[in-house]
Amino acid sequence: MFANPQAVRAHLRGLQNTICSALELADGSARFVEDAVETEKGGLSAPRVLSGGVHIERAGVNFTHSVGDMLPAAATARRPELAGRGFEAISLSLIVHPRNPYAPTTHANFRCFVATKEGEEPVWWFGGGFDLTPYYGFDEDAVHFHKTAKAACDPFGEALYPRLKAACDDYFFLPHRGEPRGIGGVFFDDFRLADWDQSFAFLVAIGTSFVDAYVPILERRKDTEYGERERQFQLVRRGRYVEFNLLYDRGTQYGIQSGRRIEAVMCSMPPKVAWTYGHTPEPNSPESRLYEHFLKPQDWVGMA
Numbered sequence: 001m002f003a004n005p006q007a008v009r010a011h012l013r014g015l016q017n018t019i020c021s022a023l024e025l026a027d028g029s030a031r032f033v034e035d036a037v038e039t040e041k042g043g044l045s046a047p048r049v050l051s052g053g054v055h056i057e058r059a060g061v062n063f064t065h066s067v068g069d070m071l072p073a074a075a076t077a078r079r080p081e082l083a084g085r086g087f088e089a090i091s092l093s094l095i096v097h098p099r100n101p102y103a104p105t106t107h108a109n110f111r112c113f114v115a116t117k118e119g120e121e122p123v124w125w126f127g128g129g130f131d132l133t134p135y136y137g138f139d140e141d142a143v144h145f146h147k148t149a150k151a152a153c154d155p156f157g158e159a160l161y162p163r164l165k166a167a168c169d170d171y172f173f174l175p176h177r178g179e180p181r182g183i184g185g186v187f188f189d190d191f192r193l194a195d196w197d198q199s200f201a202f203l204v205a206i207g208t209s210f211v212d213a214y215v216p217i218l219e220r221r222k223d224t225e226y227g228e229r230e231r232q233f234q235l236v237r238r239g240r241y242v243e244f245n246l247l248y249d250r251g252t253q254y255g256i257q258s259g260r261r262i263e264a265v266m267c268s269m270p271p272k273v274a275w276t277y278g279h280t281p282e283p284n285s286p287e288s289r290l291y292e293h294f295l296k297p298q299d300w301v302g303m304a
Contacts, residue, residue, distance in 0.1 A: 003124040003196055005088045008112040008203070009065050012092040013046075015110070015207050016063045019094060020048055022211045023061070026218050027053035032061065035264075041067035047264040051271065053099070055222040060267040061094040079190070082123060085115040091128075092207070093251055095268040096214070101234035103221035104134035104141065104182070105241065106214045107268075109251060110207040112200075124196065126203050127189040129164065130210050131172055132217075133182030133241060135234045136286055137294035139303060141217045142183050146300035148213035149186045152205045156193060161301075164188050169297045174244055180295050181244050185213075189250075233287050235274035242273055 020032045030053030036046040047062040066089040091111035098105065108130035115123045132145050146165070153161040168187035173180050186206065193199045245252050245268060255265035281287035 003114045003122045004200075005065075005090055005112060005114050008090045008200065009044075011200075011204060012090060012110060012207070013063055016046070016048065016061055016092055018208075019092075019211060020050075020061050022215050023050065023056060023059055023096065026215055026222070027056045029054045030056065032059070039066065043067040045264060047267060049267050055099055055103070055218070057097050057099040058267075058271045059094070059096040060264075061092070062264055062267070063092050064264075065090045082115045085117045085123070087116065088112075088114045091251075093268070096218070097238070097270045098218060098222060100222050100224055101135045101226050101230040102224040103218050104132050104137075105238075105270075106130065106132050108207075108210050108214075110203055112203070124192075125189075126191045126199050128203065128206060129168060129185060129187040130206070130213060131168055131182055131185035131187065132214070133237075134294055135237050135290065136230065137183065137290055138221075139300075141220070142294070142298070142300045143303050144217065145183070145185060145213050148209055149206075150301050152209035153186065153202075155205065156198070156202050161186065172244065174240060174248070176247070177240065177243070179240075179291070180297070181240065183294055183300065184297065232274065233281075235272055236276050236279050237290075238270040238273040239275045242269060245269065 024031055027050065030050050032048040032050045034046055034048045036044065038044055042065075044063065044065045046064070047060060050056055050059040053059075067087070069086050070084060089111065091109065093109045093111075094107065096106050108128070110128040112126050113124060130149070132142070134141065149165070150161040153164060164186035165184060167189075168184040169180060171187050172182065172184060191199065191202075193202055252265060252268070256262070281291065
């Protein structure tokens with residue numbers, strides 16, 4: 001089958017509804033607000049933001065369908081042969097920042113690029129995945145998250161999950177800190193399977209597994225008692241999240257370079273964050289366990 005970006009658009013808009021409904025139910029109070037704007041040539045920017053919830057301090061679930069005559073530099077840096085092509089870029093990108101420090105932050109992205117040039121076959125690829133960033137980790141949460149990701153990958157080949165997990169560990173890493181952002185998940189870019197249908201089916205499988213991977217963890221942790229110590233550690237670790245997004249994240253770079261609305265790009269940032277000079281957790285503390293155990297790549301599925 002030929003590339004069908006409209007099918008991707010329809011699916012990701014529906015997935016946006018599903019994920020927003022699941023997060024609203026988990027929070028129990030706040031609702032997403034959509035700020036949709038139709039763009040040139042049939043495109044659509046439809047960010048949705050939930051703020052100030054009982055359990056979710058901020059969440060952004062943003063749909064974008066961009067149509068243009070030339071790919072931005074962030075998209076062609078690794079694929080220079082695509083410079084000058086027209087394109088359609090369809091994506092659903094989300095971030096959830098819970099209020100409770102025992103509930104982890106999560107990020108996900110599901111996207112498709114179709115690059116076109118008159119007289120030539122379209123060039124297309126998929127990308128995305130999801131990852132988890134705990135502040136106070138729990139083995140059972142990490143195992144559940146990775147087992148769900150593996151179950152979504154396995155029908156497409158048992159070699160996929162290990163490869164995409166390794167790619168996630170490599171990508172979500174802060175070189176200047178020498179540490180991972182979290183416990184990873186799965187990550188894929190410039191991705192194709194045998195044909196369009198199989199590749200799109202894989203994107204659908206990964207996307208629809210996100211709610212099952214994350215929401216049960218949020219439900220388990222959202223009512224855990226915590227104090228000022230845990231809150232301050234959460235804010236410091238959120239600072240690492242901001243550093244990654246601003247310095248390394250390709251999605252942030254693409255959003256800025258492609259002229260997307262800056263509020264939609266930056267709504268992934270946590271509403272509150274802290275930097276503490278020379279922050280070092282106390283030895284043998286719950287905070288140090290994050291560094292000693294959870295911020296080291298692990299075979300989480302193997303722990304099950």
